[in-house]
Amino acid sequence: MRSKPVAVFMAFGTKGDIYPLAAIAAAFACDQEQYQVVFITHSAHENLMVHLRANKVTYIPVSSPPVVSPLEHCGKMELSFSAHKREIIQKHRYECTSIIEDIFGDSSVEGDVIAINFFALEGWSFAELFRVRCIVVAPYVVPYSAPSSFERQFRKExxxxxxxxxxxxTDKVGWKDVIHWMWPLFTEEWGSWRSLDLNLSSLPFTDPVTGLPTFHERLPSPLLLYGFSKEVVEYPGYWPSKVRVCGFWFPPKEWQFSCNDCAEISASVSSGSSNKQNELCSIHLSLQVFIEFPATELPIFIGLSSIGSMGFLRNPHAFLRVLGTALDISGSRFILFSAGYQPLEAAIDSYAKEASSCPEQTQRSNEGVSLFGGRLFCFSGSVPYNWLFPRCAAAIHHGGSGSTAAALLAGVPQVICPFMLDQFYWAERMYWLGVAPEPLKREHLVPDKDEDFYIKEAANMLVRALDYSQSSEVKSRALQISNKLSNEDGVSEAVHLINEELRSCR
Structure with a gap:
């Protein structure tokens, strides 16, 4: 029988979905030492383990992948991919259920809480099952909206x-909560799992026997914390009453080193048990040299994160040709983060081998590869964006919440090519704020066709966007917003609001 309350943080998705919540979990554990703090996420994010452990947070991995790519089913029936995805989801939910049952056991303790992001909606049903408070902790605005027919169909059925x-x-769960973010919980995808596996009612807020609303018990409207700044995103009046905007949740810079040696050293540094601060940069010495030479010309960062593994980068060779052609047109220098996407790295290696007979075209190092006369530096092991971005003239990226926030804090112009979900929102928002040109279309950065016409057209669009980003107006606006964000501490504000919520439950 446990005596300490447990704070479970469940976060699924890619790095930008996970790391902000991990930063809050670590800060909460340091602030509330009476809690046992647990962080549940994909095993692909195991580099977080050493950082969480240094802050007394238990890391529990789930074997499901951060994204399910249709690439492995290319050429097969769509049904086979759908069946594969259902199998992964079923296994994922089974693992999560086993973990939560082990944590909470047969009964809850006063103060128990589950904090989830939008890709961990299982947590809401687990909180209902074990009768603990559920808090939503989201680094971005809701990445999906209810179908236009949802309310009409709901009212009818x-x-x-x-x-x-x-x-x-106003202070109880109501339709505003449902239509803002909870509506997926009322679909068959979640309803069958709730009833068959958890023995709950198929619909939240209904009796499992009669199916009628639970009139005898109205739950408080759930606290929903957003991890962005009011300087960047407006707070509309139609949001639910318990929505709070905290400011961006930036993880400590040492958390973003992906290689294991860096992770171990940086965790020791952050916990005060090591004097090896200088060793962090030695592994990325080649990147440092590329940035500083020539010192009069800052390079431009390019990173598409998990876009490749999601199936959007189908022709890496064409992508590299676009970058090479853009370099010829503009005279810029690029830093390309390959994000460990194997087909892209294979294309980089292919370019390197083709140019190996011409030493002036390609230089190799243990930490990266330089192409196109040394003007494109490609690397895989990530470095902290809050270290790298201020050393760049601009950041070209996919519009993920983490990349967008890091570029805003660094005060650098952005060029955004969105592919899915909230990326379109961030791309439009950055243009509206004046820190980026109009969003690029997908074919203007990652064309599927490796033909001269499409390559040149894409390169010209990219160069025009970069020219826009380097205007004095855009640079000035980016620095202005950066100065405002530097005065915010979103992680501390989130921890404060969580503590307030838990106190109100007692």
């Missing part, structure tokens, strides 16, 4: 529950 939610007091 569940009139009693619809009226029950519409009539809820």
């Amino acid at each position: 569940h009139p009693g529950l619809y009226n029950h939610l519409q009539e809820a007091p």
